[in-house]
Amino acid sequence: MSVKNVKAFGADSPEADLKQMQIDRRTVLPKDVEIDILYCGVCHSDLHFARNDWGMTVYPVVPGHEIVGRVTQVGGEVSKYKVGDLVAVGCLVDSCRTCSNCEADLEQYCTGGWVGTYGGYDKHLDTNTHGGYSETIVVDEDFVLRVPENLDKAGIAPVLCAGITTWSPLRHWNVGKGSKVAVVGLGGLGHMAIKLASALGAHVTLFSRSTNKIDDAKQLGANEVIISTDPAAMEAAAGRFDVILDTVPYAHDFNPYINTLSTNGTLVILGYLGPLDPALITVPMIMGRKTVAGSLIGGIAETQELLDFCGKHNITSDIEVINMQDINTAYDRMLKSDVKYRFVIDMKSLKG
DSSP: OOEEEEEEEEBSSTTSOOEEEEEEEEOOOTTEEEEEEEEEEEOHHHHHHHTTTTSOOOSSBOOOOOEEEEEEEEOTTOOSOOTTOEEEEOSEEEOOSOSHHHHTTOGGGOTTTOEETTTSEETTTTEEOOOSSBSEEEEEGGGOEEOOTTSOTTTTGGGGTHHHHHHHHHHHTTOOTTOEEEEEOOSHHHHHHHHHHHHTTOEEEEEESSGGGHHHHHHHTOSEEEETTOHHHHHHTTTOEEEEEEOOOSOOOOHHHHTTEEEEEEEEEOSOOSOOSSOOOOHHHHHHTOEEEEOOOOOHHHHHHHHHHHHHHTOOOOEEEEEGGGHHHHHHHHHTTOSSSEEEEETHHHHO
16 A cells, blocks of 8 residues: 655664654555644653563554644545544554454453554554654544643643543542542652542542652642651551552552552552562452452543543643653653653654
8 A cells, every 4th residue: 555754753673762764654544534743742651662671562663652633634434533623642543343342442451452553563554553753643533532622732642641541440440529549659640640530529649658749749639648658657548548549660569558448449550560579468458358450541432531521621741841852861861750740742843
């Protein structure tokens, strides 16, 4: 099939800095939407994939799955969007669409194999998909999302990953008015978890290892902060929380937080992939019917629900806008948690 050559930023190897390169986008098919990318958020997953930390990267790789842009062209069978619409693309650009999970709007758990915005398999071009660190992207209309026009276009980008990763468990575990929710970790995921849980009407608590995040947490909507390194404070919190969202991306001890769950409470792991160290102590889980669970992103319908909710409540991420050419510095800073709370790339810097 015919292709269109566009500018992008990507990596050729795990050790290489990201650099400008040319990639092919397919020309618009009947159900496709072509999007001029205005902003793209920077996720920890981008860095992990660029550096092959998970051992699955095929090079060259163009990261980016927090995409906001304008529709520039639509295929002849597209019914949901028109040229000029403000739209978004998140972590998924396709799935099998026929398994029970896809039929239940749970494409993120597609048993036939969902297709990531980057690093997935593009069945049309018979190659890997490339992400939003680029001028344009072409996506099937069923995986395109509508963005409320009242929202800041740069600030909404991280909602496509950090936002939906926290929204999905909040919805699944029925968080609402009167719920007692705690958040572990105040970064990209954690700050969105606080904003969204607060907007849903929950009483929100941040667990932090130090006191220097108290003011930030409360400005984001937290009702209180518990210092997790204070044994007395942790003991006083025993049995309090219905849901805990743990957003910390590295191995740490989950056991102190399990003790703060109420009967039937659930700790949801969002940030860490890997073996638990130290191991879970099952006694409080059995004695209090407490659950440790995991959660991925949300499906397309749930992500659209989130964007609509953000439009209603004027919720966006707290961001620092950067030029595309500064991405390698941004990656280094991200490893040091030197950002409040997400980087977003202004794609004008690539197109100029």
